[in-house]
Amino acid sequence: MADAGPARVPTLEAIDEKFGPPEQTDQPSGYFRRMVDADWLRRNGVYATLALLIGVNVVITDNFVSSNTLRLQLVQVAPVLIVALGMALVIGTEGIDLSVGATIALAAAIIPLYIGYGAPGAIGLALFAGVVTGSFAGLLVAGVGVQPIVATLGIMVAGRGVANLLGGEIKSIRDPAIVSLGTDSVAGVPYVVVIAGAVSLVVWGVVRHSTYGRQLVAIGGNKRAAELAGLPVKRVLATTYVVSGVLAALAGVLLAARSRASDPTKIGLLMELAAITAVVVGGTPLSGGQVRIVGTIAGALLIQIIGATLIAHDIPDSTAQMVQAVIVVAAVYVQLGVRRANR
Amino acid sequence: MQRTIQYRWRLLAAAGLVSLAAAGCTDSGDDESSPSDASGATGTEGGDDEQVVRTDVTSKGEGCTLEQYGAEPLDLTDAVVGFSQSEPDTAAFRAAETKSIREAAEQVGVKELLVTNANNELPKQISDIQDMLNQGAQFLIVAPVNSDGLDPALAAAKEAGVPVLTIDRKVTNEPCSDYIAFLGSDFYQQGQRAADAMNEATGGEGQVAILLGSSGNNVTDNRNAGFKDQVEERYPGLEIVAEQTANFARDEGQTVTEQLLQSNSEITAIYAHNDEMGLGAVTAVEAAGKAPGDDIKIVSIDGTRNAVQAIVDGQINAVIESNPRFGPLAFETAQKFYDGEAIPEDVIIEDDEYNSENAQENLDKAF
Amino acid sequence: MPGGADAIDRPANSATSLLETVGVDKSFGGVRAVRDVDFSLAAGEIRALVGENGAGKSTLVKVLTGVYPPDAGEIYFEGEPVTFCRPLDAQHVGISTVYQEVNLVPLLSVARNIFLGREPRGRLGLVDVDEMNDRARAITARFAIDLDVTEELGRLGLGAQQMVALARAVSVESRVVIMDEPTSSLEAREVATLFKVARNLRDEGVGLVFVSHRLDELWQLCDSVTILRDGRNVHSGAMADLDRLTLVSMMLGRDVDEVVEHGATEFGDSHLQGREPVLSVSDVEVRNRLHGVSFDVRPGEVVGLAGLLGSGRSETVKAVYGALHSQSGSVEVAGRRIKPNSVRGALRASVAMLSEDRKAEGIISDLSVRDNIALAVLSRCSRAGFVSESAIDRLVETFVRRLQIKVSSPRQKVRELSGGNQQKVLLARWLCTEPTVLLLDEPTRGIDVGAKSEVQALIDELAEQGLGVVLISSEMEELVEGADRIVVLRDGHVEGELDGATLSSSELLAALAGDIDTADALAQEHADG
Ligand SMILES: Nc1ncnc2c1ncn2[C@@H]1O[C@H](COP(=O)(O)OP(=O)(O)OP(=O)(O)O)[C@@H](O)[C@H]1O
Numbered sequence A: 001m002a003d004a005g006p007a008r009v010p011t012l013e014a015i016d017e018k019f020g021p022p023e024q025t026d027q028p029s030g031y032f033r034r035m036v037d038a039d040w041l042r043r044n045g046v047y048a049t050l051a052l053l054i055g056v057n058v059v060i061t062d063n064f065v066s067s068n069t070l071r072l073q074l075v076q077v078a079p080v081l082i083v084a085l086g087m088a089l090v091i092g093t094e095g096i097d098l099s100v101g102a103t104i105a106l107a108a109a110i111i112p113l114y115i116g117y118g119a120p121g122a123i124g125l126a127l128f129a130g131v132v133t134g135s136f137a138g139l140l141v142a143g144v145g146v147q148p149i150v151a152t153l154g155i156m157v158a159g160r161g162v163a164n165l166l167g168g169e170i171k172s173i174r175d176p177a178i179v180s181l182g183t184d185s186v187a188g189v190p191y192v193v194v195i196a197g198a199v200s201l202v203v204w205g206v207v208r209h210s211t212y213g214r215q216l217v218a219i220g221g222n223k224r225a226a227e228l229a230g231l232p233v234k235r236v237l238a239t240t241y242v243v244s245g246v247l248a249a250l251a252g253v254l255l256a257a258r259s260r261a262s263d264p265t266k267i268g269l270l271m272e273l274a275a276i277t278a279v280v281v282g283g284t285p286l287s288g289g290q291v292r293i294v295g296t297i298a299g300a301l302l303i304q305i306i307g308a309t310l311i312a313h314d315i316p317d318s319t320a321q322m323v324q325a326v327i328v329v330a331a332v333y334v335q336l337g338v339r340r341a342n343r
Numbered sequence B: 001m002q003r004t005i006q007y008r009w010r011l012l013a014a015a016g017l018v019s020l021a022a023a024g025c026t027d028s029g030d031d032e033s034s035p036s037d038a039s040g041a042t043g044t045e046g047g048d049d050e051q052v053v054r055t056d057v058t059s060k061g062e063g064c065t066l067e068q069y070g071a072e073p074l075d076l077t078d079a080v081v082g083f084s085q086s087e088p089d090t091a092a093f094r095a096a097e098t099k100s101i102r103e104a105a106e107q108v109g110v111k112e113l114l115v116t117n118a119n120n121e122l123p124k125q126i127s128d129i130q131d132m133l134n135q136g137a138q139f140l141i142v143a144p145v146n147s148d149g150l151d152p153a154l155a156a157a158k159e160a161g162v163p164v165l166t167i168d169r170k171v172t173n174e175p176c177s178d179y180i181a182f183l184g185s186d187f188y189q190q191g192q193r194a195a196d197a198m199n200e201a202t203g204g205e206g207q208v209a210i211l212l213g214s215s216g217n218n219v220t221d222n223r224n225a226g227f228k229d230q231v232e233e234r235y236p237g238l239e240i241v242a243e244q245t246a247n248f249a250r251d252e253g254q255t256v257t258e259q260l261l262q263s264n265s266e267i268t269a270i271y272a273h274n275d276e277m278g279l280g281a282v283t284a285v286e287a288a289g290k291a292p293g294d295d296i297k298i299v300s301i302d303g304t305r306n307a308v309q310a311i312v313d314g315q316i317n318a319v320i321e322s323n324p325r326f327g328p329l330a331f332e333t334a335q336k337f338y339d340g341e342a343i344p345e346d347v348i349i350e351d352d353e354y355n356s357e358n359a360q361e362n363l364d365k366a367f
Numbered sequence C: 001m002p003g004g005a006d007a008i009d010r011p012a013n014s015a016t017s018l019l020e021t022v023g024v025d026k027s028f029g030g031v032r033a034v035r036d037v038d039f040s041l042a043a044g045e046i047r048a049l050v051g052e053n054g055a056g057k058s059t060l061v062k063v064l065t066g067v068y069p070p071d072a073g074e075i076y077f078e079g080e081p082v083t084f085c086r087p088l089d090a091q092h093v094g095i096s097t098v099y100q101e102v103n104l105v106p107l108l109s110v111a112r113n114i115f116l117g118r119e120p121r122g123r124l125g126l127v128d129v130d131e132m133n134d135r136a137r138a139i140t141a142r143f144a145i146d147l148d149v150t151e152e153l154g155r156l157g158l159g160a161q162q163m164v165a166l167a168r169a170v171s172v173e174s175r176v177v178i179m180d181e182p183t184s185s186l187e188a189r190e191v192a193t194l195f196k197v198a199r200n201l202r203d204e205g206v207g208l209v210f211v212s213h214r215l216d217e218l219w220q221l222c223d224s225v226t227i228l229r230d231g232r233n234v235h236s237g238a239m240a241d242l243d244r245l246t247l248v249s250m251m252l253g254r255d256v257d258e259v260v261e262h263g264a265t266e267f268g269d270s271h272l273q274g275r276e277p278v279l280s281v282s283d284v285e286v287r288n289r290l291h292g293v294s295f296d297v298r299p300g301e302v303v304g305l306a307g308l309l310g311s312g313r314s315e316t317v318k319a320v321y322g323a324l325h326s327q328s329g330s331v332e333v334a335g336r337r338i339k340p341n342s343v344r345g346a347l348r349a350s351v352a353m354l355s356e357d358r359k360a361e362g363i364i365s366d367l368s369v370r371d372n373i374a375l376a377v378l379s380r381c382s383r384a385g386f387v388s389e390s391a392i393d394r395l396v397e398t399f400v401r402r403l404q405i406k407v408s409s410p411r412q413k414v415r416e417l418s419g420g421n422q423q424k425v426l427l428a429r430w431l432c433t434e435p436t437v438l439l440l441d442e443p444t445r446g447i448d449v450g451a452k453s454e455v456q457a458l459i460d461e462l463a464e465q466g467l468g469v470v471l472i473s474s475e476m477e478e479l480v481e482g483a484d485r486i487v488v489l490r491d492g493h494v495e496g497e498l499d500g501a502t503l504s505s506s507e508l509l510a511a512l513a514g515d516i517d518t519a520d521a522l523a524q525e526h527a528d529g
């Protein structure tokens, strides 16, 4: 078989002559077409929409271009963002955390109850409540193997019940340190915003560069493969729920500090869906394996500014709900579209 | 506003994230005629303080007698009475309501009072009522979780020959057949009186923003219609510039107000459908560097202690009361019923008002 | 050796073109995966589609079957121009496809998978389960697959899953059947069955496209060949007109003289060092799968595991690695017993396992090539909880070069790589853990000839450094030439061992078959290659 190729076979020179030497890359054909494809939309849709919305507001909304507006939007988005960051991590593991609202209520309930130990003590205890609910979720999901949605749903119901039991009626918070946390600023930036910014930065760094963050994303992408590569799957999963719990508790503290009250029946109600929406709109797929922190921030801001716009223009509730429904459905649709294309 | 936004987002999230939404919306209690939403703080009836029931009852309809209802006579002092509360007692309104029923029962001297709490779940309320019937309840006072859907419980009571009196939320069933009568406030009138108070506070001139209760709730609808109709009819100087929902919650009241003040610097007054939203507005106005009660006038409805205290502190201008103390009236009505008197379908209560003149002295009346 | 007896006199029948493309182009970002390709398939023809890893074979297949719309060019079906917007469109005209990665529903039964989307319906429109199972049994019998059609697909080995995918594809009335590397995880016997079915289809006038890196198979089965290089069709013609050397040189784009012919594989001689086993497996039991498997691997030794489908080869390495729960037995590495049923324990003892199922147990498709390679050494490349990117870059660079992984950048998503290149990424992942025991389940699956010899040389080199290697391969040559010793498994226990003089294809076949008739049949099939 080692004889030279039969005559009908073209020589390599002939082939090269005909086609030119092999080349690796060419100018992309149809730049615009690539720009608006489904994947592009999923990655950048939230930024484009946010920019568009801000642009529209600059034109149509009174007082929109002002440092007060900026400050207000950032202050109001801070708790949602903090919860959404934790949620992004959980979703990155292909999980979901429905217990964040209940954790917020627990943390907020603890503040007025234990304010006798001083603000740091009360806040510490409140954050510890997040560790507890997070550990519960982590134990159920990673240890026992309960589906995340089921495990955290249970905690959502039970946690809210415990918060009601603990907190009772709505209580006002008058401790000056806590009130200051919710109200005051440093160099013109409210503490609440500083905290949310710091948390964002840390979570971003953790996802990008920490061993834990990289393991988390790998586990979300293919749990079995990660297991076989020796990753500490259970530990990473459990840690993630604890982180989400602590961040939710932090949001609870900030919400209570800002409203100077703690109403366990109402505070953080359905926060889980607000957070999930921010994460999904921000381009993190519910199927795990990716965590988009900057997208999540943009997603939370987008939701915030949509709400602000609707209020500023006094859009009735029914219409507002429809507008927002359209946006979520669009975001989810874009994601599903991309997933199908990747099959 | 993040709360509002959140609240809305969950709804739309419901549309998008199917299963999650289902999971997130466990308490969807209020619809058409739920009075207060879960945190309570709305209410009814017009007692003031615990001892005396000073009601000004307006009657509607022909009235329902023991005979028409087809019930057996009963001596209340020797009876087992059941009370089914709808929402957790963590809400001030509910706590006050339950307490009032308990105290009135004691005062009347009933043999036994059974109390259950449905925690805002309709199925639980149905089984609560059935349980109480099994335990021998002979008369029922029910604060319905929902205006629809209690049929199985009401049917069971009818079967057992046990009359039912509903308080604070009206059910859609047949009066004088499925239940005797409804005791409650006139939410529309509360709105009208809030408009009067607003006129007083602003001196007749003002740009008013309204903080609405939960949407699709008849308390919200009536308190809003009463206010707007009254303003239109009587107070041309008051202009309503915004109406946004804050779901009866304090922190949503705060966030929505913050947004409103930021985008509309003309606002001089806020009408909140309940005290909690009004208190949230107080915080928001302060955060915006203005004086609540002064730069921005605030009027709300309910009469919670915190809100009345805020009047004393000069931060809220007026509060229209919505009295939760149904106990005395409920037992009085029951007594009349067994005495053979005709009970009107709707027993409506006159509520009080708190303002800067009377807040201090009436602080103890607030719930 | 090439040139199966019945393939020679069967020239490509180009009178009627069943499926044809003219000037088809398909790019991903800056990478032109398929460029200006003319391709044609006639009825009653089996056409080979060959090329290096990343040459564009799978992409062309996906363009032909409506998975990707072409950027330019036309597709004709029976002379009519067609546009397939979805894979379903292609199915409707009678093109059925077996994709490179098994694309079925693991949680459904075998029968359910075969009839997915076209289940036989009984009254009330419900699925007639009995009817479906009966028909599925008939189909699997035709493929001589011995399995329970009511079993969950995901519980089967990869080879069996691939046979189910094939059965599904050919059980529809099709005009065209396209198979992208269908044999990559099949045993000789299943390959023989597959070929028989393929030839029957051809005789019925069906056109077939066959993608494979097992070059010998091409001459056994195919009438004609299309060679892709860097996305271009560099040659189309009759299979019989080419010899292996020319084919390889055209695939790789190197001159004939440069393509030096070694044996069939690149394995060198044995390099046994020392007597003490580096890996010693004793009495491993896995319920219903393994019944007391024991064997040793000495430093520098490559031990092959041979056996038929279901004999427990993959299960053995998985149990050793702790990835399959074993009820009893022990595994010692360099004399120290490792924690049973713990992957992390095995990894700590420097054992690494390359799974045969790269989609489900290997790649993390959303991650970059770089992160996939570094996955198993993530903690080792970290300091104080943070990843050292430079350490990873060094590792990745080394292995991308050494294994000739075709990537546009190490940050490219691994799912964008061709199948063979994904396989190389996984090899790199395990090699960079610097194992002392390497368990390789089909290490060269889907890898092209050039890279295959590179991988084989690498395994050799590692063994030379004192590594113990356990090798599973469905390719006879790879096993016989690569292994110093072969452990033959059957029904979950060790049937025998071949080494030294007994280490040959014919001995292995005999040992595998266990009885003379089958051995003869297999030997016959094998000789055909
Ligand atoms: N979805 C995608 N996105 C980006 N690039 C892709 C995508 N799919 C394929 N490619 C690129 O296109 C080229 C051709 O890939 P293809 O899968 O067709 O190769 P192949 O010939 O099937 O190789 P193999 O023998 O390894 O299976 C490769 O360079 C690959 O990286």
Ligand SMILES: [Mg+2]
Pocket: C057, C058, C059, C100, C180, C418, C419, C420
């Ligand atoms: Mg391929």
